[in-house]
Amino acid sequence: MNQNVTNASIFSIDWSAADRQKFLKSIPKGKAQKDRALAPGLKAKGILGRDVSVTDPRSVKAMLRGTGDGRSTWWRIFDAALAAVAGNAILGSRLQAFRSVEGRMYAFHKLHHAMTFCRLGLQQDYYRQKAMLEKLAHVK
Secondary structure, three states, rough: OOOOOOOOOOOOOOOOHHHHHHHHHOOOOOOOOOEEEOOOEEEEOOOOOOOOOOOOOOOOHHHHHOOOOOOOHHHHHHHHHHHHHHHOOOHHHHOHHOOOHHHHHHHHHHHHHHHHHHHHHHHHHHHHHHHHHHHHHHHH
C-alpha cells in the first residue's frame, strides 16, 4: 500500500481491494459450452432468457396457434366437474380433498400424467408391433 494514511483519508481507503482482486483471480474459468440445438435453428447455448415457447406445446403461443396440447381446456372442464361433484352434499362428504383448488389441481395432474403414460405406452407398443410386422414381411 503506497498511500499516505492520515486521519482524514482513513475512511476513503478501499482496504479490501487487494483481497477482492485475489479472489477474482482465484475463480476458475468455466468450460466452453458445446453447441447443441434445442430445435432446428434454436441453439441451446445461452438458453437463459430465450423464448423457447416456439417448441413447447404447453405454451400459450401454441394454444393460440392451435397446436397446443389442450391442457388448459381440459383443466377447465375437469375443474368445473370436480367442483360440482365436491359441492354435492352426498358425494362431497367422500371427496373432501376436491373442495380446494389445490386438491382438484392435484387430481387433474395425476389423471393427466396417467393418461400421458398410457398414451406413450400404447404408442410404443404400436411402433414396436409395426416394426416387427415389417421385419416379418421382409423375411418372406
